[in-house]
Amino acid sequence: MSQRTERRGIHVDQSDLLCKKGCGYYGNAAWQGLCSKCWREEYQRVRQKQIQDDWALAEKLQREEEEAYASSHSVRDPQSAAGHAALAPFSKFEEKKTNEKTRKVTTVKKFFSPSSRTSSKKESPEGKTPSPSISRHASFDTDQVSKDFVEFLKNLHKPGREIHKQCRAFLMNMSSKKDLGADELSECVQDFYQSLADRLTGHFKGSSESVEQVMDQVEKYIMTRLYKSVFCPETTDDEKKDLAIQHRIRALHWVTIQMLCVSMDEEIPEVSENVLKAITDVIEMDSKRVPRDKLACITRCSKHIFSAIRITKNEPASADDFLPALIYIVLKANPPRLQSNIQYITRFCNPSRLMTGEDGYYFTNLCCAVAFIEKLDAQSLNLSPEEFERYMSGQASPRFSSSDGDWPDGAQGVGVAVTNPALAQLNHNLELLSGLCSRQEAVMEAAQSLQADLLSWSESVQREVRDILEKYPLEIKSSKVSAIDTNNVDNENLPSPIKPQVFAG
């Protein structure tokens, strides 16, 4: 994080401008500091290697699939084996640069990212072609983003085309730099942001809003495309840190809201609702691709925390209230891939947003919360070291020490409910359920009696009808009234029918 300050200035030394191979021509940062000739050689070489690697991988996959197919016939549970075999090549394909030794960890990561798994499935048919290009990473999502981006740039006419060209060129350029370290990649992206922002400022004559608007769109477009290759890359130990913080938070499950001195009263339904929303938001962060969207999740989470504090204390929340509350939320949520997300935002977010804006403030607080959780000790929770040790080792739990130390059974439940908000919620829900149950029974009873009523009603109607029929039997009396009918044409009461007369003509 600290390198951000140095990044602002771009230092170019005369010697840096020369080709790194030392051929005496000028090099170019876009070609990794080489001159055009050396770069072409280098690029061809890397490309050849890439193609070979891809073929090798494709062959390996083929082999593995065949093996899996063969084993699916011999293994007793063929379904699970086939399922396993189907999944493995997909995840491996996406992480094709993953070494064998890190494979195990990668699977863990995959486990936490359902989105990337599904999209990698989508890619697999395309993946058979060995030529690497950006378009291979295109899935439905990225296509949509590209479309939006082009749509947005249309409104800008000529500069829009220029921006699009720049972005395409940049992405091309980045796709050849996949092997660089995360910090170098970050620097490339940040340099791009800065040079583009400078040019835009010149173009829009200093209207910072329009510049910001364009930069947001550019960030969205670029980062959606780069996400796969730069989020939690293999060159860093982000993943190890993710797991470390995850374990740490799990180990700290016993920390209570009182120990952190959080001024939120979860007994109030509105507060606990906001707490839940805050937890959801911070977890949701992992599902977003664009750094700005991730920041927006953090901001939403923070706003919910503020509401919760506001409801509890009835005054605006200060940082003294906010930070402990955020720590509590992070502990409760244990957001997936927390460190990776923080690193990703730090590396690839548009710096103007991260440094000064409101989003930046909340992000900084999240960083603080994580730092606090990592370093948390007995003193920071106002506990004695012995107590802290006992809680950490799981020998004691602060929640039940107040209520006789054993698990709540039915009779004790009410007592425990006071100490534990989750149990209170549980009891509340149970009550609701039993209430629903009795109401359901009442409904069933009523329905049955209604059915019985209906049956007896139709019977009674039938009986009545029968009675009436018996009382007033149907008698048909011959009537004297003559009717005009074809059958009684010969009736003497009728005048003779009119005969048609023929006239001459």
Added chain:
Amino acid sequence: MATAGAAGSRTYSFKVVLLGEGCVGKTSLVLRYCENKFNDKHITTLQASFLTKKLNITGKRVNLAIWDTAGQERFHALGPIYYRDSNGAILVYDITDEDSFQKVKNWVKELRKMLGNEICLCIVGNKIDLDKDRNVSVEEAESYSESVGAKHYHTSAKLNKGIEELFLDLCKRMMETAQAEERAKGNGASQSASSRRGVQIVDDEPQATPAGGCCSSG
């Protein structure tokens, strides 16, 4: 970080951190400044930990972002994460509480060590409405502030005293620092011009790269 837009734009964006022990009145201070309210049930803001204020100082627009920090002792170690890249710091102590003044001294030492002289420091003795209970002498506070290159202010959030002056003064000083920095950059004009040209090579040349890419792939 001083100027938002580089050329052409005359809007300054400053980040100011509020440091100090809990209960010295950091939050009241900003709330009074940004909302002009104290201990009021009708304060409309949801939170008082991140506040912004737009100012116009001698025809120049200034966007001030005020970052409150958690003052509890156990969060002290997190300070560097907060004050990174800030242009100014307001160090608040309670004039009735000698201990909080010692904390300010610690902060000053840390800030000077980490950020050097680029950051504008203000030391603020708050709660002067409680002057009868004063435990930090005016002379001591002022001479200390001078010795570390900070400015000293006396404020009362309750009586709304000294707060406008504090922030206005700080802004002016931060603008001076930013302008001095710009001038320093301007002096090395040839240097920056060459580096700029370097940047343009970087973002113009990629147009040639796709052509090369196409050829080699085809």
